[in-house]
Amino acid sequence: MSWLSLLILIPFATALAVVATPDSKWYVRRWVALFGTGVVLALSLVMSLSYMQAVQQRGGDASVLTISQMEFEQSIPWFKSMGIEYHVGVDGIAMAMIVLTAIIIFTGVLASWEVKDRSREFYAFLLVLVTGVFGVFISVDLFLFFLFYEVAVLPMYLLIGVWGTGRKEYSAMKLTLMLMVGSALVLVGMLALYHAAGSQTFDLNKLAMVDYSRDLQQWVFPCVFVGFGVLGALFPFHTWSPDGHASAPTAVSMLHAGVLMKLGGYGVLRVAVYLMPEGAKQWALFFLVLTTINIVYGAYAAVRQTDLKYFTAYSSVSHCGFVLFGLCSLNLMGFKGAVIQMFSHGIMTGLFFGLIGMVYGRSKTRDLTKMGGLSKRIPWLATSFYIAGLASLGLPGLSGFVAESTVFLGGFFGNRWGDATTMRICTLLATSSIVVTAVYVLRGLSRVFQGPMTKSEFNQMQDATIPEKLCTGILVATLAIVGMYPPVLIDLIEHAILPIANRF
Amino acid sequence: MTGFLFENAWMIPALPLISILLIGLFATGSNARAAGIIGSVAIGTAFLLTCGLGLSYLSSAAAGASAVTWSIEWLRYQDHLVVSMGTLIDPISLLLLFVVTSVSLLVHVYSIGYMAGDEGYSRYFVFLSLFTFSMLGLVLAPNLLQMYVFWELVGVSSFLLIGFYYTLPEAIAASKKAFIVTRFADLFFLAGILVLGFFVHQLVVDPAWGGVSGTADQSAAATQALDFATINSERVLENLKGQAGIFGLDLLTVAMLLVFIGAAGKSAMFPLHVWLPDAMAGPTPVSALIHAATMVVAGVYLVARLFPGFAASGDALDVVAAVGCFTCLFAALIACTQRDIKRVLAFSTLSQIGYMMLALGVASAEHPAGLGAAMFHLFTHAFFKALLFLGAGSVIHAVHSNDVADLGGLRKKMPLTHATFLIATIAIAGVPPLAGFFSKDEILGAALDGEHRLVFGVGLFVAALTAFYMFRLYILTFLGGHKSDGAAKAHESPPIMTIPLVVLGVMSVCGGWIAVSQFVLPGVELHAHLLVMGLSVAAAVVGIGAAFWLYGGQSNRAQTMAESMGGIYRLVQNKFYIDEVYLLVTKMIFRFIAAPAAWFDRHVVDAAMNLSATVVRWLGARLNVLQTGQVQTYGIWMINGTILVLLFLWLVQR
């Protein structure tokens, strides 16, 4: 059995173990969950190291490949009549996403250390959700990919609807429905590819060898792009995100913005761009303009928000725009930047939402205008918040800069199929968002943490507890490591990006 | 260029970085006092290393050469666009290294006294070390992107230090303003990097092009598009100059202007100067280090680094000259009217950096004297301006007020501060044989040599203005009688604060005797202009005389004169209302872009999504009528349906 299957078995087994815990001992569950996710985290790190080794051993010149090279492959026939297989394997991109997911769920469990209300179901759903996410990243078979994709999206409805705050039912319903519409589009696209290939297989790499006709790609590409784009907060299908994030409990926001939104970008890269280069060439410029709107518009909309979660959600809309923007540049740097941004934004936004949860737990409000001067009482949280904020405005030394500069260069270098001037103007517009980001980040943070203390109750606040320190510490360290020494991430992903970039 | 120090020049920026870690780990809580010592020792070691590096550079045969002595791959964008972190050693980087480490060391030492007892003591030293690290990284950068990386980092450390007193609303506002204004400028810098990155890369990968040297040599494989060595090579510049950019400018000019906007933001050139005066809300030693001696001259350094590009473009250099010229005049005028001791110094800094830019602008590929003069002025200015700020800090520390109306008569109370402040004032005024005279003289000489008569005239006038406003400040602060209780009770600062003042005082006297220009531009002939010397001394004397005439003694001449000028005086005193214009523009952006965007999202995009949901629900409600809950109705539908199907099948069968 492949090690990869452990990535879905361990979270699932942990979910079952959580369900089996006795009623009276709610505190056992968090330890069980922490243990399970800790094992997954360790496993993912070990696997990424052995992945790097495997790539080196395989050798060969990656600059001529056009088919993704998977490692740790395993394939078991499942529905033979339709050619569906349990086929798992990873390349560097998936590996990076797996590490991201493992970090986020581990810290997510730490961030929900104090969840007592129906904690059994909470942790169980959380772990099932993560099982789905891991499943998506390890799937090579498109059918399996879609199956896990749905597994990842659905528990979200319950997690928000039951443990959320505010207009939780509305938000949960909106989120689920919009994502389902996206899934439907994706499914249509996948089936079209399956049938057009005519070779009775859902295997990604086998489908990649098929020469689809231009006409087919022309309509399937936008279908799949928009379908995944909904999850990646593509304008104008992003509105589930502010409401959804605002209503979701802390760990769910972390996981959702940190990992689930990345499934969108990942799907676009793996399915739309990889399988349909011709379609991508035709549509890239159109979607590039759309994602530019995403970036700029999300940033401006964030400037006006007063709720910390809405604020971060709009910032996510803007930052996820960078992912899709990079993918639309259709060149090596664009793809590379997009993948780095997925990782970087995942960690960063996980940190943001984790911190918002911690601050909210203390201040009992998320309204920026009602807070002030908190850094005196909660220096640890304030410092972490500032680091997250600086990462989000693309400060060098933190991962955001690595991602954004790569995306900008990718956009500016452009490609042969889009109008160069339009692409450059779009890139410069996207670049201009770094100023707007600076405005809203500094405005938001200084409101909350600086200035005179606005309420006397705030004086009673306690700084971060040990689980909270661990949670924020891990995320901050990840941001800093990738930001200060980008080769740790670039070496992991580059080998996997080349085959996709070589198709253009 | 080999040798232990060259190959390990990375240790110089690494030392402050280590000090951050050490302070963060050990100097917390009750051990906070250790922070200052750790920081000072680290930067002191870096200073010694710099001195060693400088000495071995001077003594080696490589003097005047430039080389990347150490580098590691940092960010691999794609082939020929691999960014390394490295150390570039050449005369100007060594010069800046010396300035940064020495001033930083003195500021660290001074801060031990100045910040004593502050609750953010160790936080302060962490930020200060962070700044020093970033600034050293910036100085040593061998490529444009490393420059940008540390450029942003100095920006953020400046932001953190300006907002150090985070409970004061004006400090927060100032820190945000500084960050956002420089960030706005950095946007253009980044755009410049994108433009240079793309077009230089295009050249480098073109097989027909054949390397920066013009022959297809082996080193072409290792050529990285963003290295200064590549960008500054003649062939690249020539090629870029030949390509059309936008707005009828050639590509090189476009790229250089974009980079210059970045430089202008960090160096607070008009119209991006608005953040610097407000930045004085930070602790005074910070103003001395960051906002006078080091970070604000980063723009000058950047232009000097890309000087071949600016020189090749020509038009870009004229813009540099014009902006520098205007800023130095503009800021000097405002400095004459300010009442806050630190603000006078801030505007003086603006004016002096304008001077450096002006010097760069009058230089050219044939007459590079201005480049040497700019570096020389950067060097001398760092010492006397840091001294002025630290002296001002000493005064503020003693009197607890920034307003000249509260100061006065401190000459007897604070003799050491007074003496060093006076030295710095004479130095900046350009009186021989102190430092400022030599560098200023060289700039004016370069302007005259480069046939820039207007620039020369403005430079001379600003020299007089400088002497005037500095002596005005000196007289109001130290001479006359006490104007407040604070001033009456003032006493000299502790030795830990006065020793740095004395050291800087020595540098302000002797700094001008060092032949910095020859070091920066070996082999360039500099001829002394007796005429220029005479004129600049005369300008200084006129300025000093005017200051004593207006402010010395008990006369009300200054006030009468201000009143007689009326509107103009108020216009200048209010800094030409530039801040208000910016405020208006930012408000407009908020009101007409951000607010509509947020509204649009909720009321149009989201409403459209909700509308689709509503339509589905409405249709559902209409169809719902069929769903009566009556089994009998369902049955009838079923039977009728069956009959229809059978009928259909029967018809088809026939």
Place this chain on the structure above:
Amino acid sequence: MFPTPTITHWLTLSALLFSIGLYGIFTRRNAVGVLLSIELTLNSAILNILIFNRFVASDDVDGQVLVLFIIAAAAAEAVVALAIFVSFYRHRHTLDVTQANHIYDQGNRTS
């Protein structure tokens, strides 16, 4: 004398019986009437089985055995139905089947 009834006659009878039952099911408002009508359709089905047993495979008795089972099941079904009616009557004080739709849109009903 009457002519010997053929399979067509018998089937016609069964179809009539079924139709009457069906009509009753859809038009009767009284639950007991509906039940009676259901029994009619059921009996028509039983009749069909017997007819085919008699005319198609007259040697076997499979059809008759099956019918016995069906009659037993029908009796059981009638018992269940009557029990539901009793319960329904207790709740609603009526046996009108048009009132038996509160599974549909419960929120709109207050009774």
